[in-house]
Each structure stands twice: as C-alpha cells, then as structure tokens.
Amino acid sequence: MRKNLMIMAVAALAFAGCKSGFKQADGGLLYSFRTDKTGATIKEGDFVSADLILKNEADSVMGSTYDMGRPAPLIYQKPQRKGDITSIFPLLSEGDSVTIKVNIDSMFTKGQPKPPGLKGKYLIYEVKVQKVIAKGGASDPVFQKHISDYFQAQKEAMLKKEPAAMNKYVADKNLKVTKTASGIMYQITKPGSGPNIQVGDTAVLNYTGRLLNGKVFDSSLPEETKKIKGYDPRRKPEPIKVKVGAGNVIKGWDEGLLLLNKGAKATFVIPSELGYGEQGIGNGVIPAYAPLTFDVEILNIIKTDPNAPKATQPMMMPQGR
Known part of the structure; x- marks a missing residue:
C-alpha cells in the first residue's frame, strides 16, 4: 500500500512539473x-x-x-x-x-x-x-x-535569397541550364522537332510544378497528382491547352514555352517575379516570392488560324499555373 502511494505521489509530481x-x-x-x-x-x-x-x-x-x-x-x-x-x-x-x-x-x-x-x-x-x-x-x-520601410526591407531580403536558392537547386539536380535575359533557367531534356511555338499558338502539354523543396503543387500527370496535398480526386488529370502569349498563365510560361517545339521536354526554373510574386497562391500552396520549377512536355502545337474571330474576353488562368 505504501509503495503504491509513493508511486502515485511521484506521478502527481511529474504531472505537476509538466503543467508548471x-x-x-x-x-x-x-x-x-x-x-x-x-x-x-x-x-x-x-x-x-x-x-x-x-x-x-x-x-x-x-x-x-x-x-x-x-x-x-x-x-x-x-x-x-x-x-x-x-x-x-x-x-x-x-x-x-x-x-x-x-x-x-x-x-x-x-x-x-x-x-x-x-x-x-x-x-x-x-x-x-x-x-x-x-x-x-x-x-x-x-x-x-x-511600417513601409519594414515591408520594403522584408521584400528585398526575400528577393535577395532567390538567386542563391535557384542556383543551389540547379546544382543539386545537376541541371545544365541556359539563362534568359529575364532570369528563367531552362534545360531542354529532350529535343523536339519542327518550328518553335510562336505567340498566339496553342500548346498542348503535360506539366508538373514544384517548389524548390521538391513539393508538388500542381500537375497534369496522374502519378504526380497523388503527391499533392488536398488534391480533389474528382479533378481528372490530363494534358492542358495554353494559348501562348495571351497572358492566361504566368509570365514564365508565356516566355519559356516559346523556347520549345513539338515533342520537346524541358525543365524551367522560374524566378518569383515571373511566377506568383508577392502574393503567392492560397494558404501557403505557393509562398510569397517563391521561385518555381516546372517539367513540361509539348505534345502538340495548334497554329493560330488567321481567319478566326478575336476573343472578346480573356480565358481564365488554369488552376495552379
């Protein structure tokens, strides 16, 4: 009995210590x-x-x-x-x-x-x-x-980190990239054939978008969508169509897709100013000032019909791109 009381006393002291x-x-x-x-x-x-x-x-x-x-x-x-x-x-x-x-x-x-x-x-x-x-x-x-100075300093500090983060990603992945004047790093991992995409063309493509930490935030591929936290299973992953240069997607895509032709596969590493910038997306899905990387494959190129009527309203941006 005494032993049991001692055990209970020790347990009570331990619990009190946790709460203290x-x-x-x-x-x-x-x-x-x-x-x-x-x-x-x-x-x-x-x-x-x-x-x-x-x-x-x-x-x-x-x-x-x-x-x-x-x-x-x-x-x-x-x-x-x-x-x-x-x-x-x-x-x-x-x-x-x-x-x-x-x-x-x-x-x-x-x-x-x-x-x-x-x-x-x-x-x-x-x-x-x-x-x-x-x-x-x-x-x-x-x-x-x-307050304004604080926000400006915060912005400059985050932007200052971007080049180092992008360079580290490229080095860690052993990518052999070319850098555009705007700051996009890209590697064509599989050459295509025929002429490059032109402004106004519609590109049919598969893609996977990731943060530099490897987290998948969007994809058209079934095996990659399984890695997206909170992905809606009712949304069928499939190739998408993008009218290039129409401003319906991030600037990094409108610029980067012009580097590719039919059948090409490429990896893009895109600075935040050509992605989602200061706002990011959602509740941390894409953070503020986050560089992004995309793997893309051009399945087809639909040339612009010069006789087609001009659209009266812009298309909605595809989710997550």
Missing part, C-alpha cells in the same frame, strides 16, 4: 514562453509582425505562416472575446516566442458542433514576434514610414 511550464491567462488560455527577450511589450495600436504555427495535440501542423513565406502583420487591438490568442500579446516583446494552448470547447458556442476531424482538448499555437513598431496612428507619417 504553462501559466493561465484570461479566457482559459495556457501559455509558456520559449524565448523571453527584454524590451517594451506590445501595446494597443502597435504594429506587430509575427510568425504562427497552428498544431493539434498530435503535433500535426494545421497551418503555418512559414509555409506562406512571410510573417503575419497586424495593428494590435484589444481582443473582443475572451480566449483570443492575441490577449497574450501585451505580455510579449519583439523577439519573444511563446506556446499558447486554446481549449477547443471554448471556441464554440453551446450546441455548436466542432468541425469534423478536430480532435483533442487543445489547439496549440507557436508564436514568434518578429517585429514591433510602436504605435503612432493612421495620420502619423513617421509610424507609417517605419
């Missing part, structure tokens, strides 16, 4: 600092730029600003409801990082069902405060300039 790293805030939030820097804490009206990772209790990532390529900016305002994770922000300084646990039940009103697949007791946020600019106001030119 977290403090409780208003609204039932639990928080624990991973990094605690000195400096002024966030105040209402301050500009804040922070990276966030959202996970479940199984440590599966449900969302991340790192996937989007840049931190989330906001002007801090007092939260309107208890349990909002931003209620922790007045405890944070620039450079701080904190883990926040949110009780899932507290996020839904009584009788409101939880979304399917949302299991466990807590959602877990990992927050890293990257930048704080002291409040000024909408009409404060100095405050606004500091």
Whole structure:
C-alpha cells in the first residue's frame, strides 16, 4: 500500500512539473514562453509582425505562416472575446516566442458542433514576434514610414535569397541550364522537332510544378497528382491547352514555352517575379516570392488560324499555373 502511494505521489509530481511550464491567462488560455527577450511589450495600436504555427495535440501542423513565406502583420487591438490568442500579446516583446494552448470547447458556442476531424482538448499555437513598431496612428507619417520601410526591407531580403536558392537547386539536380535575359533557367531534356511555338499558338502539354523543396503543387500527370496535398480526386488529370502569349498563365510560361517545339521536354526554373510574386497562391500552396520549377512536355502545337474571330474576353488562368 505504501509503495503504491509513493508511486502515485511521484506521478502527481511529474504531472505537476509538466503543467508548471504553462501559466493561465484570461479566457482559459495556457501559455509558456520559449524565448523571453527584454524590451517594451506590445501595446494597443502597435504594429506587430509575427510568425504562427497552428498544431493539434498530435503535433500535426494545421497551418503555418512559414509555409506562406512571410510573417503575419497586424495593428494590435484589444481582443473582443475572451480566449483570443492575441490577449497574450501585451505580455510579449519583439523577439519573444511563446506556446499558447486554446481549449477547443471554448471556441464554440453551446450546441455548436466542432468541425469534423478536430480532435483533442487543445489547439496549440507557436508564436514568434518578429517585429514591433510602436504605435503612432493612421495620420502619423513617421509610424507609417517605419511600417513601409519594414515591408520594403522584408521584400528585398526575400528577393535577395532567390538567386542563391535557384542556383543551389540547379546544382543539386545537376541541371545544365541556359539563362534568359529575364532570369528563367531552362534545360531542354529532350529535343523536339519542327518550328518553335510562336505567340498566339496553342500548346498542348503535360506539366508538373514544384517548389524548390521538391513539393508538388500542381500537375497534369496522374502519378504526380497523388503527391499533392488536398488534391480533389474528382479533378481528372490530363494534358492542358495554353494559348501562348495571351497572358492566361504566368509570365514564365508565356516566355519559356516559346523556347520549345513539338515533342520537346524541358525543365524551367522560374524566378518569383515571373511566377506568383508577392502574393503567392492560397494558404501557403505557393509562398510569397517563391521561385518555381516546372517539367513540361509539348505534345502538340495548334497554329493560330488567321481567319478566326478575336476573343472578346480573356480565358481564365488554369488552376495552379
């Protein structure tokens, strides 16, 4: 009996030790600092730029600003409801990082069902405060300039990394590329035959698009679409038709496809300014300022009919290209 009591006591102490790293805030939030820097804490009206990772209790990532390529900016305002994770922000300084646990039940009103697949007791946020600019106001030119300068510096830093990332990708893949004046790197891996595609021609092609980390984000090939997270199985992968030079696809395609002829296969490495640029696509599907790589194969070229009537409306951009 005494031995059992000792075991229970040790277990209780261990459990208490696990919980002791977290403090409780208003609204039932639990928080624990991973990094605690000195400096002024966030105040209402301050500009804040922070990276966030959202996970479940199984440590599966449900969302991340790192996937989007840049931190989330906001002007801090007092939260309107208890349990909002931003209620922790007045405890944070620039450079701080904190883990926040949110009780899932507290996020839904009584009788409101939880979304399917949302299991466990807590959602877990990992927050890293990257930048704080002291409040000024909408009409404060100095405050606004500091924010503008921050965004400009962030943009320049990301663009500065692109050439090195592209060169590393080329070296790692042992590609023998040619570089265009606009910055596209390409290798024709299989020569085609006949004349090159011309502006106005329609190219029939297969393709696979990847981030430089190898992640497939779009493809017309069945075996590659299986690698795309969240791919809609109702969407049948098949070759696509692109009217080249019409502005219906990214600039890197409109330019790069002119280098190819029927039967050609090629690899393109495209800088972000000829891809999806500052905006990227979706919730981190293609991050901001992300260089892209495409493997393409030209199956056919449909020449422009000079007698065809001109289109009155532009075509929609194909999804993910």
